Amino acid sequence: MIYFDNSATTAPDERVLASFMEVNKRFFANPASLHAAGKEAEALLTRSREQIVSLLGAVKGEVIFTSGGTEANNLAIIGFAKKNSLRSKHIITTKVEHSSVLNAVAYLETQGFEVDYLSVNKQGLISVDELQAKLRKETNLVSIMHVNNEIGTIQPIAECARIIKENSRAVFHSDAVQSFGKLSISLGGEGPDAITISAHKINGIKGSGLLAVRQGLTPEAINFGGGQEQGIRSGTVSVPNAVALAKAMRISIQELPQKNFLHLRSRLVNFLKRFDNVVILAPEQAAPHITTIAFAEIKGEVAVNFFQENEIILSTSSACSSKNKSVGHVIEAIGLPEVYKKGVVRISLGTTTTEQQVMEFETVFTRFIQLLKRGKHNGME
Amino acid sequence: MEWNELLIRYGEMSLKGRNRKVFVKQLRNNIKDALNDLKTIVIKSERDRMFLFADDQNDMKEAIARLPHVFGIQSFSPVAKCEPTLEAIKEKALAVINTGETDGKTFKVEVKRTDKSFPLDTNALQQEVGSYVLRNFPELVVKMKKPDIMLKVEIREEGAFLTSHIYEGAGGMPVGSNGHSILMLSGGIDSPVAGYLMMKRGVSIDAIHFASPPFTSDMAQQKVIDLAATLSTFGASVRLHIIPFTEIQQTITKQVPENVTMTTTRRLMLQIADKVREKAGALGIITGESLGQVASQTLESLTAINAVTATPILRPLIASDKLDIIDIAQKIGTYDISIRPYEDCCTIFTPSSPKTKPKLEKVAYYESFTDFEPMIEEAVEKRTIIELPLHQVDAFDELL
Numbered sequence: 001m002i003y004f005d006n007s008a009t010t011a012p013d014e015r016v017l018a019s020f021m022e023v024n025k026r027f028f029a030n031p032a033s034l035h036a037a038g039k040e041a042e043a044l045l046t047r048s049r050e051q052i053v054s055l056l057g058a059v060k061g062e063v064i065f066t067s068g069g070t071e072a073n074n075l076a077i078i079g080f081a082k083k084n085s086l087r088s089k090h091i092i093t094t095k096v097e098h099s100s101v102l103n104a105v106a107y108l109e110t111q112g113f114e115v116d117y118l119s120v121n122k123q124g125l126i127s128v129d130e131l132q133a134k135l136r137k138e139t140n141l142v143s144i145m146h147v148n149n150e151i152g153t154i155q156p157i158a159e160c161a162r163i164i165k166e167n168s169r170a171v172f173h174s175d176a177v178q179s180f181g182k183l184s185i186s187l188g189g190e191g192p193d194a195i196t197i198s199a200h201k202i203n204g205i206k207g208s209g210l211l212a213v214r215q216g217l218t219p220e221a222i223n224f225g226g227g228q229e230q231g232i233r234s235g236t237v238s239v240p241n242a243v244a245l246a247k248a249m250r251i252s253i254q255e256l257p258q259k260n261f262l263h264l265r266s267r268l269v270n271f272l273k274r275f276d277n278v279v280i281l282a283p284e285q286a287a288p289h290i291t292t293i294a295f296a297e298i299k300g301e302v303a304v305n306f307f308q309e310n311e312i313i314l315s316t317s318s319a320c321s322s323k324n325k326s327v328g329h330v331i332e333a334i335g336l337p338e339v340y341k342k343g344v345v346r347i348s349l350g351t352t353t354t355e356q357q358v359m360e361f362e363t364v365f366t367r368f369i370q371l372l373k374r375g376k377h378n379g380m381e
Numbered sequence: 382m383e384w385n386e387l388l389i390r391y392g393e394m395s396l397k398g399r400n401r402k403v404f405v406k407q408l409r410n411n412i413k414d415a416l417n418d419l420k421t422i423v424i425k426s427e428r429d430r431m432f433l434f435a436d437d438q439n440d441m442k443e444a445i446a447r448l449p450h451v452f453g454i455q456s457f458s459p460v461a462k463c464e465p466t467l468e469a470i471k472e473k474a475l476a477v478i479n480t481g482e483t484d485g486k487t488f489k490v491e492v493k494r495t496d497k498s499f500p501l502d503t504n505a506l507q508q509e510v511g512s513y514v515l516r517n518f519p520e521l522v523v524k525m526k527k528p529d530i531m532l533k534v535e536i537r538e539e540g541a542f543l544t545s546h547i548y549e550g551a552g553g554m555p556v557g558s559n560g561h562s563i564l565m566l567s568g569g570i571d572s573p574v575a576g577y578l579m580m581k582r583g584v585s586i587d588a589i590h591f592a593s594p595p596f597t598s599d600m601a602q603q604k605v606i607d608l609a610a611t612l613s614t615f616g617a618s619v620r621l622h623i624i625p626f627t628e629i630q631q632t633i634t635k636q637v638p639e640n641v642t643m644t645t646t647r648r649l650m651l652q653i654a655d656k657v658r659e660k661a662g663a664l665g666i667i668t669g670e671s672l673g674q675v676a677s678q679t680l681e682s683l684t685a686i687n688a689v690t691a692t693p694i695l696r697p698l699i700a701s702d703k704l705d706i707i708d709i710a711q712k713i714g715t716y717d718i719s720i721r722p723y724e725d726c727c728t729i730f731t732p733s734s735p736k737t738k739p740k741l742e743k744v745a746y747y748e749s750f751t752d753f754e755p756m757i758e759e760a761v762e763k764r765t766i767i768e769l770p771l772h773q774v775d776a777f778d779e780l781l
Contacts, residue, residue, distance in 0.1 A: 059442050
């Protein structure tokens, strides 16, 4: 089986699993306990945090461990919005965010917040001019994702950070779930004030993620209990998850240079360009692991089924919304022509993808296109 | 912005005449210890300043984060290097200025031309660089006296060196440059602060703690280990001696009247500390005593307790207010450890009304019925020694 759905989730790295097991055996104590075992677990947790902050290119910062990307996005959006709501109720985000951002923002709209949604061009890119125009001195929060999960577009995060810092007091949050480990992103300084990361997208373990925030900048709590994580995220902290996440982050950054994502993607794009009934939905400089295409007048589902029969796993769009039959919000936002709208297919590569696998994909793809032509021909007769 | 080196300025120790060499060497060793795990760091020391180089920018960042904790450093500045040409210097100057705030700041350029072959003279170069910076940062205002941003450019044969930001150091003297002493570490708020202040004056320490199992728990002991470990982050390792004290404490309770047990206990602790001091090759004994804070810390009590030894007792907190001590404890990270709720040997056997003005002759008279000497010897012999920081950190590395 060739697994090309790495944007939905990845297979955990053996070394990450080994750490997870080891920590569960040796450091299972509650890090909030006062006894020696608890202190040891706490020391390990602290080391994990320090490692994460330094992997994010910062000297100082805070890490709040969560159950995954969705919770971290919720915490950032609702937590910062509420914290700064006396100053302003104005929020800016984009039309192409993950639903965990869009639905959190939609909830805030029902609570009296005012939200501006930045539009995107055909390639899914926002315009920094529009950001500058919508931004107000007192704006509460700006949330812009780094890499789009459905089509792979990279937003100009550094430039956004600069514009926001120069013109506003807004907190700048970025959902880096799809980008971390593939592209560089730094916390504070030239980067966002808050960053969301999810473990299972970088060969880590499911049910684990984090919100990293600049030193001294913390959101208001959105859940309540024993006051763990400085009172921001109550609930016993899972030290094994934290360690496994720190390790997955380290591996994904250290081993990135050996993965030939860029080479594989340009090979794939050059191959796909040859077919005139297929469009590629992101600019050439999109995230190296995501290539999303759309077929004219064919349902994406048909392609996914065909490839599955040939042992290749693709997906129609983001797994979070692929069971939902209607056209996704990202596809609507980029204004894809009607004929292509139902024909979207995402090919997302992973750390274990080989050139051999891409070649095999190409063979099956060519067969699929030939089959389509014959089918159409038969249909016309 | 990539920094090529750090310029480290010494504190008070540059005043120290002939001893300076020893001080510089000590500081260099302490910095090395503090940055031990950063593989690409190289340190070069000169008479009145030190340079630190790193090939890896992450090591450099980490060094900048750690150096403020090392005593003996007055301040340090990251330095950027470039070709000694006017163009390169101008561009580097912008990059250096750009690393800090410029809004509403005052500014000045200072040029030092060690390499006299550089085509422009000092004044001309100052003007060129200054006006170029001002053109690019129009919000800056020039000010000759005490500017917010002092851009220093030094032209040496090997290149031009630029620096502007100054990080505050911890001040004080390099730990170890003023001898070695024993710290009596109880687990309370005061004693770690006393240790910290003496370390800041350049004294390296061994810590001594009295445990009375089973009345005191492992957690109380862990608390003291954590305190000593925290102190060991200020530039020198700390050896912790844990003294089994149960038997002596029980004997005291039996042998002397209740209202002098506290005084006798302190006298015996001090005698034990003095014996450990000899073994550790230390010169003084440090305590966290603050005048009038509790019954054992009145002048009368101190007189009665101090009578057992002629060793200098260093009491850096003797005139400090509790709130000021708490401030320091919070700043150095010992406060949260100190307030963990475990009983120590002093709180368990506390008499209900200890004498605040014990008479030395009377205390000595009560003690004279018991021969404590063998018990003291035994306690010293049976002490546990723990080296801090613990090197447990390495065990975590495989997991992460």
